Amino acid sequence: MASWFNPRAVTYNSSPYLVAQSGAIGDTLYKLYKDARANKQEQDKQNELKRQFEVNFAENQRQFNENNNLQKQQHQDLQDYRNKNIEITQNQNDFNNNLNLQKFYLEQQKLKENQRQFNQNQARELNNDLDLAIKQKNMPVSEQKDLKNVFTALEQTGELQNYVDEKGGWDKFGGVYDRFKTLWPNISQDGANYNALASNLATSTSEVLKGQGKFNYEKMNEDLKPSIVGTNKAQSTLNEAQKMLINRADELIKLAKSQNYYGADEAEQNLNNIKSKIENKAKKQEQTTNDLFNQNTIMMKR
Known part of the structure; x- marks a missing residue:
């Protein structure tokens, strides 16, 4: 009874007795079977490595994209924060400038009012001195x-x-x-x-x-x-x-x-x-x- 060999399924009944009975042809078929089986295992290994690589690459790419997006967001947030601070500082400077201008204006008004009162007092004192001089006599x-x-x-x-x-x-x-x-x-x-x-x-x-x-x-x-x-x-x-x-x-x-x-x-x-x-x-x-x-x-x- 001859061994059954199915090259497509790469299966072979490797009974030594049967191989010995088959002679050179059986031995050759057995070697072909071993090579085919080794090739299939290697192919399966390569396919698994490829699958793992693709999975890892996809995960690494996803993490890279997430990190990149996070960095972009952080950079944008930092830029927004700086812009906001610049705006706040500018607004504060504008406020201080306006306040200083108002103070300067008020001080000028106060100075003018003090000068007016001083002139008025001087005029009043001068009039009083003149009145007193008219009333007083030389000793x-x-x-x-x-x-x-x-x-x-x-x-x-x-x-x-x-x-x-x-x-x-x-x-x-x-x-x-x-x-x-x-x-x-x-x-x-x-x-x-x-x-x-x-x-x-x-x-x-x-x-x-x-x-x-x-x-x-x-x-x-x-x-x-x-x-x-x-x-x-x-x-x-x-x-x-x-x-x-x-x-x-x-x-x-x-x-x-x-x-x-x-x-x-x-x-x-x-x-x-x-x-x-x-x-x-x-x-x-x-x-x-x-x-x-x-x-x-x-x-x-x-």
């Missing part, structure tokens, strides 16, 4: 001279007091040596300076308070000089002269204001400034004295 030369002299004397009282303070206070001028310096000023610059200030004050005060014996030049100049036993006389003379000069200035200013003389208000302001300086200095000296007293008290308790 007589004699009274101008009296006011000038009293303010000069007051200024010199301050100069003498300031000089004493700069040199360490009245105690520095109350001993034997200090008295010696004022008696022989040619050997002491401090003594010479003190004598010059005292002499100037005595001259000015005697001119303002003339007629009052204790304030004639000789007596006042002598009373202002420190003595061996202390400086109380010099201090009291200076303080009393200062009070008398302030009273005299008050009298002259009140008289000038009653006559509506021009310059009376300015003189009153100057006198008030002098009074304020004297009061402030007195308060400061009093505070210093109290501080020293308190320190001494604490030291004694210890």
Whole structure:
């Protein structure tokens, strides 16, 4: 019985017994069968590889397309974001420019209004000054001279007091040596300076308070000089002269204001400034004295 071989189905009954019976033809057919079978397996393998490649290629292409589309979308979103920011920035700049223009306009309007009010106030003050000048009268030369002299004397009282303070206070001028310096000023610059200030004050005060014996030049100049036993006389003379000069200035200013003389208000302001300086200095000296007293008290308790 011969083996059945179907080349189309590539099937073959490979019974060795039958192959041996078939001889050379059977052997050849068997080899053809093996080659055909190997070719079919290789073809199936190639087909599977091709199928897998096509599947993988399609998937890779799909992923590539998706990634590409995603990148395009991201790029577009970024571009839209940048464009939006540019638009927002431009709008903000436009808004700021408009706001600055409005501020500038308002400032210009405010400046114009301030200038208008300033001009109006200036005109009003000028009219008031003109009205006041018409109403006020020039102060007589004699009274101008009296006011000038009293303010000069007051200024010199301050100069003498300031000089004493700069040199360490009245105690520095109350001993034997200090008295010696004022008696022989040619050997002491401090003594010479003190004598010059005292002499100037005595001259000015005697001119303002003339007629009052204790304030004639000789007596006042002598009373202002420190003595061996202390400086109380010099201090009291200076303080009393200062009070008398302030009273005299008050009298002259009140008289000038009653006559509506021009310059009376300015003189009153100057006198008030002098009074304020004297009061402030007195308060400061009093505070210093109290501080020293308190320190001494604490030291004694210890």
